[in-house]
Amino acid sequence: MNIRSIGLILHRELKSYFSSLIAYVVIVMFLLITGYFFYNLLATFSVISFQAQVNPMLAKQYQLLNINETVVRPLFGNISIIMLLMTPLLTMRLISEEKKSGTMELLLTFPVKDIDVVLGKYLACLVVFLVMILLTTTYPILLLILGEPEIMPMITGYLGLILLGAAFISLGIFTSSLTENQIVAASMSFGILFFFWLISYSVPFVSPAFGQILSYLSINEHIASLAKGVLDTEDIIYYLCFIVLFLFLTLRSLESKRW
């Protein structure tokens, strides 16, 4: 590993993201959609609050009047779904484009290690993702100004989103390394991400032991507890393993293309 090479590749990729407008378009779309969800969640909450004022019976259903439960948690749920739809669009070009144009051949004859190439590209995409996700902090900040939500679940929730995004990107860069075609790369990451997302649906229909494995593998089971404000090392380890596994597979796939 060579920090300078990683930095150079990261820098080049970032420039490419922003000069090709991909980053701007994806970020703007992401903010529009999540902003729309946020607006509607907040509107629903304020309607319920008004009704609770005139109908004390409703106010007893304490759950509904907790801003963390009715706005923040569903918002994190929505953001993670939109992330699932948006990150493959960010990752699909990372390696496949260079393979198609032939620049990968030249890049791999430069004195850089394959791992530097993979990490540089991965981190560049992660930076774009972080810019995107940090811009959404305007929503919770608005809540903090207007109301009194609990802060801890928001912080762990964001930690969860960042880990989730980092995991999505590691899978995306892997599928991008498998093909020269960006559409194929994106389709594969959608497919595999949805698989990891929906895997927990089968839990009730299989044996308990197998069910436990499935729910452990499920990528969104782990974000649920983080969104509630529970910081569990098991969840963090899950995401880190996911990231390392797919970065490793990317590296192998890159090496195998040389043969």
Added chain:
Amino acid sequence: MIDVENLTKDYGDHRALDDISFSVEKGEILGFLGPNGAGKTTTMRILTCYSPPTKGKVMVAGHDCFEDSLNARRKIGYLPERVPLYEDMRVDEYLSFVAKIKGMPSRDTKHKVVRIMDDCGLSDVSRKMINSISRGYRQRVGIAQALVNDPEVLVLDEPTVGLDPKQIKEIRSLIKELAGKHTVILSTHILPEVSLLCNRVIIINKGKLVAVDTPENLTSGNLPRVFLRIGGDVVDVEKALAGLSGVKSAERELTASKDTCGFIVTFDNEKKARKNIHSMIDENSWDLIEIRPMEMSLEDVFIKLVTKESA
């Protein structure tokens, strides 16, 4: 500088390179010839440490391309056939990226990039995006990126393909200047280029080494030939030529017009034949329209070697 020993490369069942050995001295320009699909690009990819050989050993500037790949790669500048460049970068930006990633210290980069752009005639387009410059400039950017860190070995895969004649001339003189300081391997299927630029030629066909020699040695040792155009009846001239002593063979050339006929005449005794042709024309009162020597070109050697191999 470069040592290739028993290089073999398989792609699945297909053997792309079959037991190739050669070496290149420091400062030499080596031409790599072969028909399409002969294994030129495969060899270059192995030399540049992009893909490992199935069998055999490749040493570049004292480093094994497979085991000591990073150090070998530091000594190599490579221009792939397709000239892959990052389209979304400016020329100067791209060259400084390449310089840095090849390990050049940042403080030297700026100075070096300006100089290399000057050498390669890129100063006019230095601020332009790579996707907006012409084919000729792209090729030069490709060569500039290969040269930017002063590598000892340059591997150029068809460096003049797709350029106009003026650009070809410029690129050739650029390559010629590089000899001595750098060791150059260039592949091409333009044959005059090889005789013009290279000290030595390697001809490969279907993954096998067919010949390694200097262009001069490859073309010498053949019988002298002339092209002869005579104003007279084709049949008569052909008959007369066939009976001439000193002439080995006379082939009819199809470009002849109505009153003239052309022949490619091969001599086995040049002195005698020239005299005899002269008197033959005199006797028959034909007109001598054209007589010019035809050197056995590298092209002929190439075609002879390649077709012999496949026959």
